[in-house]
Amino acid sequence: MTSEPRLEISLCGITLKNPVLAASGTFAYGVEFESMVDLNELGGLVVKGLSREAMEGNPPPRIWEAEAGMINSIGLQNIGVRAFVREKLPALARLKTAVFANVFGYASEDYVEVIRILESAEGLVGYELNVSCPNTRHGGIYFSSDPVLLGEVVAGVRAVARRPLIVKLSPNVARIEPLARAAAEAGADAISLVNTFVALAVDARARKPRIGAGFGGLSGPAIKPIALRMVYEAAQAVRVPVIGMGGIASGEDAAEFLVAGASAVEVGTATFWDPASPLRVARELGEFLLQEKIAGARDLIRTLRLGKQEKTNEEDCCD
Numbered sequence: 001m002t003s004e005p006r007l008e009i010s011l012c013g014i015t016l017k018n019p020v021l022a023a024s025g026t027f028a029y030g031v032e033f034e035s036m037v038d039l040n041e042l043g044g045l046v047v048k049g050l051s052r053e054a055m056e057g058n059p060p061p062r063i064w065e066a067e068a069g070m071i072n073s074i075g076l077q078n079i080g081v082r083a084f085v086r087e088k089l090p091a092l093a094r095l096k097t098a099v100f101a102n103v104f105g106y107a108s109e110d111y112v113e114v115i116r117i118l119e120s121a122e123g124l125v126g127y128e129l130n131v132s133c134p135n136t137r138h139g140g141i142y143f144s145s146d147p148v149l150l151g152e153v154v155a156g157v158r159a160v161a162r163r164p165l166i167v168k169l170s171p172n173v174a175r176i177e178p179l180a181r182a183a184a185e186a187g188a189d190a191i192s193l194v195n196t197f198v199a200l201a202v203d204a205r206a207r208k209p210r211i212g213a214g215f216g217g218l219s220g221p222a223i224k225p226i227a228l229r230m231v232y233e234a235a236q237a238v239r240v241p242v243i244g245m246g247g248i249a250s251g252e253d254a255a256e257f258l259v260a261g262a263s264a265v266e267v268g269t270a271t272f273w274d275p276a277s278p279l280r281v282a283r284e285l286g287e288f289l290l291q292e293k294i295a296g297a298r299d300l301i302r303t304l305r306l307g308k309q310e311k312t313n314e315e316d317c318c319d
């Protein structure tokens with residue numbers, strides 16, 4: 001094959017230049033990276049989580065470098081949806097890349113209200129709902145761990161959202177399939193996963209957690225194998241496209257997620273050491289396709305061959 005491999009993909013009716021997006025929370029509101037990264041070359045970007053009102057976030061320290069990963073507890077600090085629309089969106093709207101707003105809340109109404117405000121603004125191609133938050137109306141049960149609560153919040157948002165809706169699942173559950181199905185049945189156009197894994201870093205000398213808030217979320221290369229397993233399981237459970245993430249730092253990592261069942265990927269923690277990593281990952285994915293003589297990125301999607309001897313989560317695989 002001599003021609004350049006085709007990186008362009010279509011996701012929920014949106015054409016992306018390549019299947020690599022900058023993940024939420026590690027790329028600020030996108031515009032802050034303008035001097036370091038050609039934002040127009042990105043497959044897309046997902047802005048930092050937005051809530052109804054501005055949030056200050058958690059007490060420091062908020063980040064701890066773990067073995068092959070990072071633990072964070074930023075506490076979803078953000079400027080609030082109205083300030084985002086006023087101060088950040090106009091510059092984002094001028095970009096020639098797909099911009100998704102990541103949205104969170106503590107009750108269904110919070111999500112619906114944020115989406116309502118975003119619906120009346122220009123410059124976004126879709127939404128990603130971060131459902132890894134406790135529902136304060138239901139005793140703090142996480143939306144992301146209860147298929148009924150998850151279905152309710154997704155259906156509520158679906159009723160007001162005209163743009164494509166991605167539901168981002170938490171990996172902090174025993175089985176991902178019921179959650180993926182609940183989101184898809186309630187109207188999600190796509191599923192993304194994984195968010196971070198709840199983790200604890202301990203300072204044994206001080207007898208204290210390393211993170212101000214106590215627990216934090218583990219991300220980065222350490223989580224990649226678990227993320228790949230969950231992306232595979234989610235892709236088997238639903239018909240809607242799955243967006244994979246968790247520790248992606250190279251084009252070959254991205255290829256692994258596509259093979260496991262993802263239609264696109266997001267790059268998060270890698271931007272901490274290489275701000276342009278989403279662009280590099282896309283370039284390297286192109287090189288991978290060329291080496292493997294594969295015509296396009298979409299030809300890799302869901303191509304994992306699970307042999308008979310490979311066990312799935314359904315069976316006893318704890319040996």
Ligand SMILES: Cc1cc2nc3c(=O)[nH]c(=O)nc-3n(C[C@H](O)[C@H](O)[C@H](O)COP(=O)(O)O)c2cc1C
Nearest residue numbers: 023024025049072130194195219220246247268269
């Ligand atoms: C510092 C930090 C902040 C994050 N903030 C958000 C957020 O606001 N909303 C969200 O849905 N995910 C958030 N995430 C999760 C990432 O988007 C991503 O799902 C996760 O880190 C796994 O991907 P990675 O290993 O490539 O970082 C955050 C992650 C980190 C490290």
